[in-house]
Amino acid sequence: MNSAAPRRGLQDLPWLLMGLTALFWAGNAILGRAVAGQVPPLALAFWRWVVGAAIILPFAWPHLRRDLFPMLRAWRVMLALSVLGIAVFNSTLYIAAQSTTALNIVMLQSTMPVLIVAASFLLFRERVTGRQALGIAVSMAGAVMLVTRGDPGLLARLDLNRGDVWMLGGIVSYSFYTALLRRRPAVHGLSFVAATFLAGAALLLPFYLAETLSGRPLPLTPVAAGAVLYVALFASVLAYLCFNRAVALLGANTAGLAVHLVPVFGTLLAVLLLGEVPRAYHGLGIVLIGSGIWLAQRRG
Template sequence: MMRSLQAQLISWVWSRPYLLLTFTALFWAGNSIVGRAARDVMPPVALAFWRWVLALLVLLPFALPYLRRDWSILRANWKWMLVLGALGIGTFNTLLYTGLQTTTAVNGLLLQSMQPALILMLGALVFGEQVRIPQIIGICLSITGALIIVLRADLSALLGLKFNTGDLVICAAVVVWSFYSVLLRKRPAVHPLSFLAATFMIGIAAIAPFYLAEIASGRLIQSRPESWLAIGYVCLFPSLIAYLFFNRGVELLGSAATGLYLNIMPVIGALLAVAILSEPIRWFHFLGMGLIGASIVSAARIGRQPIVRPIHVAPRP
């Protein structure tokens, strides 16, 4: 009886994309905070490398039966697996942690809030996805809401932003993640755990040479409690759980709607700042949250609204 209830609960949660993506945004917002907070004790490539190694060790006992079952399918789709593992696991987080070494949290949030628009554009250019009215409205609302929160409703702050090397690195990370989100539709039809484990392995292999170079340069992990807490958090919540939830969200909603919904990350980042840093919550936080909430409602209507126009990579023959 208890097992039956547990199975029903898991099935119910697994079929609720917005619930899964809310937790995804929470864990990824925490990932950025940890990456920034641990910058003095944890080199960026080391954090990325050990994040995935430990996450794989935790995942492998559960994923191994599915890996054995799905191995032939994974091997047959090895080219797409290499691309997805290298982008989503190997490259994105390494670039993110590297950028957070030198950029500010404000700039980082601002740059990451542009992901939904980029995902929509790439989906249209790469796969010829059709642009719908709710997507356009949702993109405009979500970006406006994110900007209001990040700039604290002060447009003059936009003129005062200074972009450094870290900002450019995070821009590259945003592009990488957008490609990963769009290309997830090419993932083979295998169990989520076997897919996750395989991409973790590929990502670790991609990061390893850069980690060795970082060690050779003299940048080592400082043996402090903050270092181990940072690794412990990032290997479990933003790695295992969030990636599993995100991949399921793309499966249920598509890349455009999923990317748009994840623009709640600035909202969650503001709430975390209140809870962790004791920063006051102001009226512009609520205004930004309201606009982002409206964008999510608009995204939920995708498929029930008329198409504005199809976008094609090349003219029809």
């Protein structure tokens, strides 16, 4: 008599996990742009991780007691992951949203899959084929198209939009975070997320205090509360659990393809909710980025 096949839960469906990750991240970019000027960027980033940690700690606590020492032994990797993926990436996204469009934010994130390949090579000397190198170059040409708004002469004049430059820097940071996930200690996913959230909040605390003392405190308004709740629950707890699980199931390079869906969801949300209008350079930039990703991921 054949035994029944084991049931697969949502945590074992990597493509669903990647889709949810992309949807939550696209919503994060749209919300960051929507509240620009109302919610200070570092305040939003700091309280995102504080509230996110508060949400997840009750579920993570039984595992944390067992996993604390393995994470402390790997403190260098844990610190690097907390800096790259928690403190830096999301702060730069919210800073970028102050001066660039949501469309540019989500489309620039399309470069992440090829930048993950580059980061894997730089960190671990993972082999990069000639086709992958060409794909990285083509994809970055698409990013330049977006950053320069279709006018490469801006590079010569150094007249770039600061928000786009901030966003591109954040994407580089998250690419290294994704590549470095292979070195994370073998602990429960809830323990890992809770620990990195707490470390990210601690790293951001002095910058948040400096922003507040400079005259930009977090306003006690329904808009600010709603923004913090969304980024803490959906863009933090749920998105990071989904993405980290997808990396564990598929590997960093494949799971990074989830970012392909961010501009799809993000463009729809930006047009419907923010009234932003796609331009010709958006189309050309995304074609170049998509072509570069196809080259980088295609097997010989």
